[in-house]
Amino acid sequence: MPTYRYRCAKCGKVFEHVEHVAEHEAAQLRCPKCGSEAVQHQPTQFFPRTSRKS
Structure with missing residues (x-):
């Protein structure tokens, strides 16, 4: 599951x-x-992991 900031x-x-x-x-x-319920999602970088090298 993803982690959100x-x-x-x-x-x-x-x-x-x-x-x-x-x-x-x-x-x-x-x-x-x-x-407080006034929370905002902060975009973060996404780094996919693959099993093969490109």
Whole structure:
């Protein structure tokens, strides 16, 4: 399952959350520091892993 990075709009805390791709759109997260629901998804880089070399 992918790990998504979030940032709290209230206190600025950046945290990560592991969730299924289907759950990502409906996720209702709270900031672990202040408990605010005003969290925003922070885009991150994606590095796919393959078994063969290119």
